[in-house]
Structures are given as structure tokens and as C-alpha cells.
Amino acid sequence: METTVKTRLVEVVVPVHNEQRALRESVTRLHGYLTGTFPYGFRITIADNASSDGTWHVARGLAAELPHVRAVHLDAKGRGRALRHVWSASDADVVSYMDVDLSTDLDAFLPLVAPLLSGHSDLAIGTRLARTSRVVRGPRREFISRSYNLLLRSLMGARFSDAQCGFKAARTEVAHALLPAVEDEEWFFDTELLLLAEGAGLRIHEVPVDWVDDPDSRVDVLRTALDDLRGMARVARRTLWGAARLPVPPPVREARLPRGMARQLPRFAVVGVASTLAYLALFSLLRQAVPALTANAVALLVTAVANTAANRRFTFGVTGSAGALRHQVEGLVAFLVGLALTTGGLALLPAGVSHGVELAAVITANALATLMRFLLLRVWVFNPRRRQGR
Template sequence: METAALRTRLVEVVVPVHNEQRALRASTTRLHAYLAGTFPYGFRITIADNASTDDTWRIATELAGELPHVRALHLDEKGRGRALRHVWSRSEADVVSYMDVDLSTDLDAFLPLVAPLLSGHSDLAIGTRLARASRVERGPKRELISRSYNLLLRSVMGAGFSDAQCGFKAVRTEIAHALLPGVEDEQWFFDTELLLLAERHGLRIHEVPVDWVDDPDSRVDILRTAMDDLRGLARVARETLSGAARIPMPARVERAELPKGMARQLPRFAIVGTGSTLAYLVLFSSLREILSPLAANAVALLVTAVANTAVNRRFTFGVTGSAGAMRHQLEALIAFLVGLTLTSGSLFLLPDRVSYGVELIAVVIANAAATLVRFLLLRVWVFNPERKTTR
């Protein structure tokens, strides 16, 4: 039953290719066998051919006909970023991802890459070759260029991620759909721009150390790619300074926003809470002259709790009229009991014959904890306009 539930989640793996007739068949067959044999979620492999001039497209269509869960897509224009944008923006999968056709990254890192996205823990995930736990085999030239580029990103752009160029990434599909309109590059800088945009919007980027073996027959023009990346960085820096890089994000994606209504409710609740605390302290101090600490605390807390609920009902949560007022008071008594338990417990745990000042400090601290519980109860239950009530 659990396996069937996992299979309902879909991960799309895009393999962008340009003139890769040499490696395409072997790599796709290996990737398909690995996912079919070990991957616990549903998957689809999309071979995105961007303007190949050799036999790449023919091989891609053959593979799509031979292997289940494999499809082929052809674009008339070249560009890895263009291919990823085309597939990701149209995908209905839960998570979209991509990897280089040479499969330089060990496939055992793929499940750790996508699992935090499927669980909702993270928004984007990248493989990193620069972590201490990573094992990397590549020449000194590529190593120097990669480390220099990522150092530039961290020092100039303030990037928090460690490896922008590793061809092993995944994104929650709703996040990809929100970010893609703000990404301009269609080539190799696409990855970096996507990550910088994600960080600027406060999204969570998960990093997975990977084992990497460099492909000596790689078609990447290192010098040209490096120059394009530098031009892309300059453009993004200008847009960031001008404010043009900010894009509208759905409320469920934007991390900086409070839940609906809370921006108004919090300050109002704080005002009411401050008044209630002062009233509680006055009552507790007066009653302490004639009652025990526990009895004075209970009476003062009950009186201020009833008043607090009535004021918050109208002022903080905007509930008008008398309908439901008694029910609200009775339900809010749960918050009163939480506060009574915390404050009474703090007084009970004090040593005998402590000073009056120590008693006040104890009940104020306990009241602070009870206030947080009270706000949550009032917001999500007592005065929640969307709750369903039964007679």
C-alpha cells in the first residue's frame, strides 16, 4: 500500500542533449534501469534535444519507443536553459529535475536530491562537488575554474549555495513555474540565475554532496561558457541593484509573508495582552494581601482572561454582535486553564518564604508562555472564520 502511494508522486528527469549521439543510448538505458529498479517514486525521463545536427534525435525517438516512461522532445533552437525551460514550464510532475547526459554524477545521489522536495522540506535541490563529503575526479583546469566561479558568486553576489554549475538539480514544480518567468538566460547561465533568484525570494535550497567523474570528451567550451557566465553575473547584479530582478510570487511560495490576517492581528493582540498583563499584576498584588499566592493567581487570571477574550473578540479578530459570545468565552477557558496551570505550577515550584518580587517574576514568565498558547488557540480555533461548528 505504501509503495503504491509513493508511485503516485511523479518526478520528471530531463536530459538536455545537443549532438550527443555517442553517449545518449548507453546513458539513457542505464538511467532508466536504475530508476526502474531502485527509485521508489514514479518517474518520467524526457530527452530534450535542442537543435542537434547528428543522429541524436533519431536515437532519442528510438529510445522513447523502446523504453517505458521515456519520451523525446525536439527544439529547433540550441540552449540547455531553453530546453529546461520548455519542459519544466509544461510539466505536471510533482518535482522536475535534470542531469547531464554523460551521467558524471553518481546516480545514488538522486533520491537524496529529490526526497526533501517531495516531503516539502526544501524548494530546490542541487548536487555539489565542493562539499567535503564529495568525491571528484577532474582535471586541475576545470577544478580551478569551478572553484573561482563559485567563489565569485559568494563574494560578489552573496550566494549561499556552494556549486552553481553541477549538472544535477531538482525543483518543486510549482516553484519552477513561479521562478521561470524571472530567468532570462537560455544557455549555461540558466542554473546560476535560477538559484540567485530563488535565494533572493527566500526559498530553501538543499545541497547534496555528490561523487563526480569528469567526462574527458565533454562538448562544453569552457572559455566561452565562462565569459557568458560573467556577462550573466553582470546583468543580474545590475537588475538586483535596480530592483528589476524582483518578481511576483504566489503566497504559498513567498517566505517573507505572514499567514493571512496575522500582520493585523499580532500588534492588536499585543496591545490587548499588555493591558491584560498590567490588570493581572494589579489584581494579583491586591488579592495577595488577603489570599494565598495560588488563590490570588487563580482569581486574577480568571477575571483578566474573561476581559481579554471579550476585547480580542472584537478588536483583534473582528467578531461583532452577541451571537456566539458565550461559546467563545467557554472555548477560551481552555487557554485560561493552560495559563492557570503554568502560573500555578511556577508558584508551586518556588521555595517556601520567597519574596513577593520573586513571585511576580515567576508568574510574569509563566504568563508570557501562556500568552503564546492563547494567541494560537484564539486564532486557529476559537475565532477562526473557516472552522466548522456542530450543534
């Protein structure tokens, strides 16, 4: 049975304070979901910030029972403090967090972190305010949330839509660059992080989420709102005074082949191997009767015509006679490039070298010519835009 090696790592932090009743069920469900469906490596970190009930005991038990689960304890309270502590020391590719009540549908987690792993975005947030989001919560919390985000957009110029959703992620190196500038240690931590990121020109990806309000939530909405307003005033003052430029790293994108190249390259290689063998056989045969330069030119011309025809049909999927003559003529341009490279290689050899040295020289030059030939065939001779008349 094949084993898939997951080389990318995503750290999921679950900050908790006095959550002994919900912690076991939530972490077990999260762990089961990620184990069964998540295509990347993951680590769940339960960050207990100064719980006074049995939360820490439950967290240690889960860390002992479940693989890829660990628990850390902080003596001081504050969600922002807990996230800062874990994210700052993380060695994962992406750091994230979600509220312990798992109010956000877990199916949104992969869309949240995938753009960060690919390098497309720098931070990602779940939003409950998109048209395609489905949200179940009371009118009071709905009003407060929308009013808060309206203030952020109107007073702070924020372009992100939902600062308070407990479902966020960031490229770890971006988080490491931003965290020293974030002052808040509690609920405004998220908003401050996003405002700093936006001010630094970072890309924030938004994922519409399905979200169901937790009726057992013990967040003091009024106190949190007042703290948020004070945080907004502090960030605004710092912005007016001129914040220091953050050492934000550039995105690291996954290496991806251009569209269609993954299919074309192996076919081109097969045709190329066959052409090279034919070329070497013909070159060796002709070399017994004519000089090296002549043998090289004739062998390369014959195999170039056959190579263009084979690549036309098998590599680039062009059938029928339409354009065949043009393809051969344009293919001769690639032939001339190859001829120049291989002829130049032979011309640089000192007189009287052995046949083996000659062969090694033309093989090296032919490899360079092959690379150039593939690029010319792909972007010019058999470019689909030209075939479609665009």
C-alpha cells in the first residue's frame, strides 16, 4: 500500500480559557476531520491561557491520546497573547487558528490555507459577511459585528470585510514579521494584525464561511467592543505618526509548470530520445565517409524533419494536414539553432581529437539544442493561440 508523504505543515491553534466542557469534543472532531480529509501535514496546538478550571488537564490528556496534538499553557489570559506565543515559535509553513466552539464549518479550512501554501496570498480570513456565507446568529451580535466592520472600513480604510471571525491563517514568515508590531494581547489582536498587513501591502484572501453562533459563548461583547474602539484609536494614532516599515518577506510560490507542459514534457522527451538515437546512429554512419561538420548537418536535418512531425502529432496533439508545411518550415528554425550550437561545439574542438570526444561534444550541444527546440515548438510553432487564429 502506498504511503503519501505530506511535506507541508499547517499549525492549527485552538486558544482556550475555561473550556473544559467543550474542549474534548471539539478537538476530537477537528482531529478526525483533518486526519480524514486534509491533504497536508497538520499540528493542532491547544493554547490554554490561564484557565482556572480543568481545561489544562483535558488539554494534556488530548495531547497524550491523539497524534499531531500538543498542548501549551500560559499563565496570563488573552487570546492574542496565546496566538502570539504559539505562532512566534512555530516551524510550520502556515499558522492558523479557530475558536474552540468550531462555529465555522470545517469544510472552509482547506480553501482558507491553500492560497497561503501556494504563495498566492499572505493572510487568509473567514468572512461571515459575504453574500455566499450562511450565518446563524442573533440580531444583537449581527448588528454589533456589522457596525464594527463598517467602522473599520469607514474610519480606518480597511478593505477586508470581517475582522472578528475566529477563523484565520497566515504564512508563518509573514506572521513572524508582523507579530512584533502588534501590541494588543486580547480580542483586538486579529484586527490589528490585519490592519498592519494591509498597510504593508500584503494580500489578504477571504473565504466565505458557514457559521453558527455558539449560544454558550462567554465573550463580554460590550467590553470587547470598547477595547476594540480603543485599539482602533491607537492604530490610527500610530498610522498618523508614521509606523516603521515592517520587514515583510516576499511570497514563496510553489513551483508550477505552465499549463499543459506536464503532459507535453514526457512526450517530447520520448520523441527526443528516439530522435537522438537516430541522430547518433546516422552521424556515426556518415562520419565514416564525410567530415564531421557535414555528417552533423545531414544527420541533424534528417532527424529534425522526423522530430517535428512526431512532436506535431504526439506531443502537441496537432492532427490533419492543415499547417503541416508551415510547421516544418518553422521547425527548421529550431534546426538552425541546433545546427549552430552543435557546429559551434565541434568547431571549438582542437584538431586531431578522438571520435569519442567529438561524440561527447555533439551530445552536450545537442542537449542545449533540444531545450531550445522544445521552447520554440511550444511557444511559437505549435502555440494553440496561433492554431486558433488569435
